[in-house]
Amino acid sequence: MLNTQANERLCRVGPGRTMGRALRRYWLPVLLSAEVEADADPKGVELLGERFVAWRDAAGRPGLYAEACLHRGASMRLARAEGDGLRCIYHGWKFAVDGAVLETPNVADPKFKERIKGRTFPVREAGGMLWAYLGPREREPEFPHWPWMDLPDANRLLTRHVEECNFVQVIEGLVDSSHLGLLHMNGLRQTDSAADLEFARKVSSMQRNLAPSLEVEDTPFGFYYAALRQVDDAQGTRTEGRVAAFVAPCMVLNPNGDIATFVVPMGDTRTSFIHVFWSEARELNREPLRSRHLEFIGLTPEVLDAFGITEETLGRADRPGPRNNFQQDRAAMRSGNSWSGLPGLIEEDVAATVSAGPLRDRSNEVLSASDIGVSRLYRALLSCADAVEQGLAPLGIGRGIDWSRVVGTHGVVDGRHWRELLPQEQEAL
Ligand code: FES
């Protein structure tokens, strides 16, 4: 439970807010690389309550511009794409992706452009995503290098969708193992017949224990969150551990061990959700595996479009949303064919999360033993806000973390501590 003041502190992401300042101390993934093609039209981007334009020049270099033109604020969404730079249509000032001013045709002095610099932000491209840093230049942190960033594109599959609510409530669902066997009951049942999919095999046994015991442990980057389930099935009786890593400020490594999720605040009540699936052995991003994987998880472009969670369809009256109870199929629920009345895993998560309101009230929630990941999430994020307010570095920044050793993982724990599933513990044994 959080009082209204603490909740506001936790959730508001604009530049004048404490959490907004904390979030601006990190590199954040903004778009998938594939969303921005060389010399294509400028793409509007909303990030941390501010408006930007993403663009890639003809040489393929990506850039992120403040939406307002440096000169007199006309929108750079309207700008002309001219190969080496974006040219504002109002007076023709032209800016390269690194902010260099290439031309100011309405100014006679040819030296004028050398004295000014366009409003662009540091951008990196890694792991199939474009990342941006919006914070103070002198505080730019080291770029976090994850092992899956080194894989070929064919071995990495990415998707992005958008949800109409605050980012914190979206992350909550990722450190809440106990909803899986309930909300996603139907999906988990199907895993038994899709055993050829890595993903299905790893999550299947969750349906056999609805009340896992949960443990949390703080780390320099955030926390580990472990769900322990006593499972009794054809393979015998055992205790399975599923360990997720919350990496501040908005990343969760799924216990499957090969999924990273990023929950990036676009504004206070709009969130961009990126999934990264990878496999060293299999070319996940090639057909037919790509489509089969996306179909099983429910992340095909068709599904995202039908459920109104793309940027083009978000909030459309003809799409599922709070205004029409997410077009829930009550007949299917009554007949026993569907627990949730929603078509798939992603739709279930989106509906459950967004239905709590655009920025949910935490002053009247009743947390239980099943919510220790959620309360630890509040604590971790608020500690980032506290740190920044006190002039200190927030979680994960400047601590020399070896990101190759931070993982989500799972396995049989029988008699051991779940920590032994983690790489550093294995090395210490
Ligand atoms: S407002 Fe953009 S060039 Fe004048």
Ligand SMILES: [Fe+2]
């Ligand atoms: Fe879920």
